[in-house]
Amino acid sequence: MAPTGDPILEVRDLVKHFPLSQGIVFKRQIGAIKAVDGVSFDLHRGETLGVVGESGCGKSTLAKVLMALERPTSGSVMINGKDMAKARGGDLKRMRRNVQMVMQDPYTSLNPRMTVGDIIGEPYEIHPDVAPKGERRRKVQDLLDVVGLNPDHINRYPHQFSGGQRQRIGIARGLALQPEIIICDEPVSALDVSIQAQVINLLDRLQTEFDLAYIFIAHDLSVVRHISDRVAVMYLGKMVELGKDLEIYDKPAHPYTQALLSAVPVPDPEGREQRERIILQGDPPSPANPPSGCRFRTRCWKAEEICAEEEPLLQIRPGTGHESACHFAETHDVVHAT
Amino acid sequence: MKNTATEVVPAEGGLGNDPLLAVDNLHVEFATRAGLVKAVNGVSYTLNAGETLAVLGESGSGKSVTAQAIMGILDMPPARIPLGEVRFRGTDLLKLKEEARTQIRGQRIAMIFQDALSALNPVFTVGWQIGEMFRVHRGMSRRDAETKAVELMDRVRIPAAKQRVNDYPHQFSGGMRQRIMIAMSIALDPEVLIADEPTTALDVTVQAQIMELLAELQRESNMGLILITHDLGVVADVADKIAVMYGGRIVENAPVHDIYRTPGHPYTKGLLESIPRVDQKGQELYAIKGLPPNLLDMPSGCSFHPRCPYRQDNCVTDVPELYEINPTRNSACHYWREVLDGTDG
Numbered sequence: 236m237a238p239t240g241d242p243i244l245e246v247r248d249l250v251k252h253f254p255l256s257q258g259i260v261f262k263r264q265i266g267a268i269k270a271v272d273g274v275s276f277d278l279h280r281g282e283t284l285g286v287v288g289e290s291g292c293g294k295s296t297l298a299k300v301l302m303a304l305e306r307p308t309s310g311s312v313m314i315n316g317k318d319m320a321k322a323r324g325g326d327l328k329r330m331r332r333n334v335q336m337v338m339q340d341p342y343t344s345l346n347p348r349m350t351v352g353d354i355i356g357e358p359y360e361i362h363p364d365v366a367p368k369g370e371r372r373r374k375v376q377d378l379l380d381v382v383g384l385n386p387d388h389i390n391r392y393p394h395q396f397s398g399g400q401r402q403r404i405g406i407a408r409g410l411a412l413q414p415e416i417i418i419c420d421e422p423v424s425a426l427d428v429s430i431q432a433q434v435i436n437l438l439d440r441l442q443t444e445f446d447l448a449y450i451f452i453a454h455d456l457s458v459v460r461h462i463s464d465r466v467a468v469m470y471l472g473k474m475v476e477l478g479k480d481l482e483i484y485d486k487p488a489h490p491y492t493q494a495l496l497s498a499v500p501v502p503d504p505e506g507r508e509q510r511e512r513i514i515l516q517g518d519p520p521s522p523a524n525p526p527s528g529c530r531f532r533t534r535c536w537k538a539e540e541i542c543a544e545e546e547p548l549l550q551i552r553p554g555t556g557h558e559s560a561c562h563f564a565e566t567h568d569v570v571h572a573t
Numbered sequence: 574m575k576n577t578a579t580e581v582v583p584a585e586g587g588l589g590n591d592p593l594l595a596v597d598n599l600h601v602e603f604a605t606r607a608g609l610v611k612a613v614n615g616v617s618y619t620l621n622a623g624e625t626l627a628v629l630g631e632s633g634s635g636k637s638v639t640a641q642a643i644m645g646i647l648d649m650p651p652a653r654i655p656l657g658e659v660r661f662r663g664t665d666l667l668k669l670k671e672e673a674r675t676q677i678r679g680q681r682i683a684m685i686f687q688d689a690l691s692a693l694n695p696v697f698t699v700g701w702q703i704g705e706m707f708r709v710h711r712g713m714s715r716r717d718a719e720t721k722a723v724e725l726m727d728r729v730r731i732p733a734a735k736q737r738v739n740d741y742p743h744q745f746s747g748g749m750r751q752r753i754m755i756a757m758s759i760a761l762d763p764e765v766l767i768a769d770e771p772t773t774a775l776d777v778t779v780q781a782q783i784m785e786l787l788a789e790l791q792r793e794s795n796m797g798l799i800l801i802t803h804d805l806g807v808v809a810d811v812a813d814k815i816a817v818m819y820g821g822r823i824v825e826n827a828p829v830h831d832i833y834r835t836p837g838h839p840y841t842k843g844l845l846e847s848i849p850r851v852d853q854k855g856q857e858l859y860a861i862k863g864l865p866p867n868l869l870d871m872p873s874g875c876s877f878h879p880r881c882p883y884r885q886d887n888c889v890t891d892v893p894e895l896y897e898i899n900p901t902r903n904s905a906c907h908y909w910r911e912v913l914d915g916t917d918g
């Protein structure tokens with residue numbers, strides 16, 4: 236879907252540091268884990284932004300800050316032009332209602348002692364104005380129907396459902412407050428391949444039906460490609476590349492994106508011996524003590540002196556049509572097997 | 574000596590008439606309070622030296638239980654093996670006494686576990702844990718065992734192995750700990766290595782490092798590798814042949830190229846079609862409908878029938894045998910011809 240109009244979400248220079256402290260009685264802060272360290276992007280109505288990157292690069296932290304589950308250390312989040320940090324009272328409540336989340340683990344993210352009806356209806360307890368008491372049961376049954384579950388199962392418990400069905404319950408709860416933005420943090424990773432496609436199709440259908448904007452975090456790059464209009468690549472708390480799905484997948488400009496894409500196993504054995512592969516050496520550095528300049532330089536095969544001295548900003552660079560954060564960005568044509 | 578015609582042709586010559594490892598009509602069941610769980614219902618596969626067999630299948634299909642039966646590490650009871658053989662160079666391991674099995678387990682047949690990251694003991698150094706293999710099984714002194722441990726850490730490419738041999742597991746990243754697990758599993762030069770989802774918990778970049786390492790170690794020592802996974806990408810990358818499991822059975826086995834080009838079972842076909850392809854952008858994905866089977870209450874006939882687009886009346890009543898498509902391929906589907914032809918049900 237093509238993004239239109241003003242952005243529904245504007246994120247500017249967002250930073251989230253977790254203090255590292257030492258001592259038991261007198262806690263002293265000795266540093267910080269720079270989980271998200273200066274991230275900016277826009278999201279439009281009906282658009283899907285995919286977010287990819289290695290474990291620990293800050294994807295879930297970004298999601299939590301956008302959900303207002305964590306306070307940002309600095310930077311701003313604007314929803315429909317209003318600054319979340321400055322909103323109070325009813326305004327803040329409405330803003331929070333507008334962003335909902337679907338979690339990774341359908342096995343642990345649902346309270347086992349609550350019925351499905353109570354789980355999906357729980358957001359109405361916090362936002363009673365969305366659905367008056369008398370209407371809630373019918374609303375919940377509508378939601379069950381929307382996500383393809385049997386409305387008669389409203390009184391069942393989570394353990395009576397399969398993994399894919401539990402993920403649908405999570406999605407129904409996410410929809411309860413009629414948000415405009417849904418953040419999906421690894422929504423299909425815990426599911427079997429044969430079930431993943433069902434859930435992705437459901438998310439796709441709901442997006443069209445309700446004009447939802449998604450932030451879709453996942454480590455499966457083929458799933459992200461399928462569902463995203465634009466893709467952001469994160470490394471150690473920074474966005475290193477941001478562009479339309481075709482730009483990222485077919486013409487990646489940042490060395491990290493190129494390595495990431497080449498590491499993904501292609502589900503087709505034809506020509507596997509000839510496939511070009513960049514195997515990164517070493518592990519990602521600690522986010523408590525990131526390298527100076529470009530954070531990827533300790534694993535980058537193109538690194539030069541300037542990479543240690545000057546931080547490359549996320550911007551459009553000569554010869555590339557989309558933003559990347561590399562002094563030596565150059566697009567690299569990727570030939571896909573499928 | 575030559576392999577019989579029905580054997581999958583090995584990458585390099587087999588050993589004698591029997592392959593390196595042959596699982597034959599294996600059955601495993603668990604007595605539980607809710608009833609008898611028939612986790613493995615007649616699994617057969619073979620592995621030759623230097624070959625990589627990928628075992629593919631969804632959660633609960635019996636991949637790990639089969640591997641545990643090969644290793645002889647199932648708790649019996651509650652587990653029971655009512656039927657079947659696990660032949661290692663022609664000898665049925667299931668008939669061996671426990672002492673004899675101990676000689677084989679970990680030494681000639683080794684395994685990397687699914688939850689490898691928690692399998693390391695947090696209170697011992699990694700060098701001590703790798704060295705234990707040599708102290709226990711080879712009667713080496715502490716010093717010699719530590720030297721061996723450093724060698725192995727080098728072999729699995731842990732940088733500065735000599736300095737790090739006395740570090741504890743928590744001082745290593747997830748990918749490094751997985752390398753240490755691999756070092757332990759290959760310490761005694763096993764002939765068969767079973768890797769149960771060795772990269773599931775790791776990032777793709779680290780996964781690529783680990784898979785490359787396993788392939789190199791395999792080339793060096795010509796061991797047979799059984800790779801258990803549900804990742805169709807990893808399989809396509811490294812496997813010589815594939816066994817697909819569903820509901821505790823092998824539903825299809827075939828050389829890797831054949832299965833991706835022309836799957837011979839509706840379940841395999843459905844799995845391959847549900848991978849998002851580049852040219853399907855913006856379209857609905859193909860999805861296998863329905864849910865995996867309940868092992869306590871398996872569907873009658875073909876256990877895939879409630880989800881199968883090729884189903885005919887007899888599928889509900891008749892259990893399909895593992896039909897031979899050609900000497901290197903089998904499919905447990907009555908209608909494998911139609912599936913191969915691609916005529917949709």
Ligand SMILES: Nc1ncnc2c1ncn2[C@@H]1O[C@H](COP(=O)(O)OP(=O)(O)OP(=O)(O)O)[C@@H](O)[C@H]1O
Nearest residue numbers: 253268269270289290291292293294295296297522
């Ligand atoms: N509450 C917290 N306190 C301290 N550090 C934290 C906290 N939450 C996250 N971190 C750290 O912040 C960094 C980013 O974590 P985050 O969970 O956002 O990563 P991620 O990209 O979601 O990774 P994954 O792919 O593994 O889910 C990590 O180093 C993590 O250990």
Ligand SMILES: Nc1ncnc2c1ncn2[C@@H]1O[C@H](COP(=O)(O)OP(=O)(O)OP(=O)(O)O)[C@@H](O)[C@H]1O
Nearest residue numbers: 603605610612631632633634635636637638639868
């Ligand atoms: N000790 C046990 N007692 C009872 N049931 C068991 C036991 N161990 C395994 N099972 C059951 O046997 C079946 C097969 O399990 P197995 O671990 O082999 O699955 P798998 O194919 O390895 O799945 P996954 O991909 O999730 O690892 C499952 O339904 C499981 O619940």
Ligand code: SF4
Nearest residue numbers: 529532535542561562
């Ligand atoms: S800025 Fe330098 S180190 Fe960073 S990605 Fe580009 S070339 Fe590599």
Ligand code: SF4
Nearest residue numbers: 875878881888906907
């Ligand atoms: S035997 Fe019948 S139900 Fe089973 S896979 Fe084949 S066609 Fe489908």
Ligand SMILES: [Mg+2]
Nearest residue numbers: 294295296420
């Ligand atoms: Mg996360």
Ligand SMILES: [Mg+2]
Nearest residue numbers: 636637638687
């Ligand atoms: Mg398993």
